[in-house]
Amino acid sequence: MIRIDLTAATPLAEQVRLALRRAIAEGEVAPGDELPSVRQLAGDLSINLNTVARAYRELEREGLVVSHRGRGTVVASLKSKSRVPRKELRGRMRDLCADALLSGYLRGDLEQWFHKEMKRGSW
Amino acid sequence: MIRIDLTAATPLAEQVRLALRRAIAEGEVAPGDELPSVRQLAGDLSINLNTVARAYRELEREGLVVSHRGRGTVVASLKSKSRVPRKELRGRMRDLCADALLSGYLRGDLEQWFHKEMKRGSW
DNA sequence: CCTAAAGTATCATCGTCTGATACTTTGTCA
DNA sequence: TGACAAAGTATCAGACGATGATACTTTAGG
Numbered sequence: 001m002i003r004i005d006l007t008a009a010t011p012l013a014e015q016v017r018l019a020l021r022r023a024i025a026e027g028e029v030a031p032g033d034e035l036p037s038v039r040q041l042a043g044d045l046s047i048n049l050n051t052v053a054r055a056y057r058e059l060e061r062e063g064l065v066v067s068h069r070g071r072g073t074v075v076a077s078l079k080s081k082s083r084v085p086r087k088e089l090r091g092r093m094r095d096l097c098a099d100a101l102l103s104g105y106l107r108g109d110l111e112q113w114f115h116k117e118m119k120r121g122s123w
Numbered sequence: 124m125i126r127i128d129l130t131a132a133t134p135l136a137e138q139v140r141l142a143l144r145r146a147i148a149e150g151e152v153a154p155g156d157e158l159p160s161v162r163q164l165a166g167d168l169s170i171n172l173n174t175v176a177r178a179y180r181e182l183e184r185e186g187l188v189v190s191h192r193g194r195g196t197v198v199a200s201l202k203s204k205s206r207v208p209r210k211e212l213r214g215r216m217r218d219l220c221a222d223a224l225l226s227g228y229l230r231g232d233l234e235q236w237f238h239k240e241m242k243r244g245s246w
Numbered sequence: 247c248c249t250a251a252a253g254t255a256t257c258a259t260c261g262t263c264t265g266a267t268a269c270t271t272t273g274t275c276a
Numbered sequence: 277t278g279a280c281a282a283a284g285t286a287t288c289a290g291a292c293g294a295t296g297a298t299a300c301t302t303t304a305g306g
Contacts, residue, residue: 025221048265069284070272084226097240098148103207107246117220123230171296193303
């Protein structure tokens with residue numbers, strides 16, 4: 001379902017959270033769908049179940065999923081959106097462009113990447 | 124020169140590094156320019172000089188600046204670029220779009236942000 | 247030379263991430 | 277209806293990393 005990088009600097013739980021956020025945003029999983037159990041997903045990813053549980057809890061705090069003891073975790077209705085501040089998003093856009101520039105990529109490359117993302121989700 | 128957020132999750136040294144990277148990429152400081160001393164910048168930001176020193180060392184490892192004991196730190200010629208993998212940049216683009224979508228921003232918002240960045244640097 | 251100012255090294259502290267383990271709740275089926 | 281399996285949750289210890297106080301080394305200039 002998702003993939004993580006054990007060597008990356010970002011914490012595992014954070015990676016799991018981000019990957020699931022992306023999957024939800026892109027419609028790969030829809031509201032009402034069951035997520036794998038923490039043990040299942042942890043097993044698939046070869047990490048501890050607590051790490052997955054932490055990701056789920058964060059997503060719940062963001063209103064993206066709902067967990068119930070003994071039952072499981074399902075994707076929530078997306079009415080209650082977790083609002084990322086505009087300022088932060090613009091900062092990330094800025095850093096992204098700066099890094100691309102320093103890495104020698106061209107304006108055209110970046111535009112292509114951008115437009116491919118625009119086609120992916122339900123924009 | 125730059126600003127950092129003491130409450131953010133990303134480490135201080137990393138924030139400093141990213142901010143300076145951005146300043147270099149956007150041409151705010153040019154090759155040959157002196158950066159503030161680690162004590163100076165640390166004082167301005169109210170953080171420890173080691174934290175700034177670590178950021179400088181990372182930037183040197185990336186080939187963006189050159190440090191010399193007793194002399195200072197200077198922005199390097201940008202011939203030796205630090206290459207960020209294409210895969211990582213696309214991943215960041217993807218996460219950014221996903222977050223924006225979940226936060227309720229529109230395609231138009233994102234396009235506007237993107238094009239403003241395109242105008243900023245020396246693309 | 248001697249001093250001020252630059253980067254560098256060392257080390258202690260503290261927080262946070264991760265994982266092992268045990269607990270609680272829920273649904274189901276004999 | 278009781279037992280069991282499977283789900284999320286809680287607790288706690290170990291490890292690792294980030295930060296800062298302090299001392300060291302190098303450089304330039306008077």
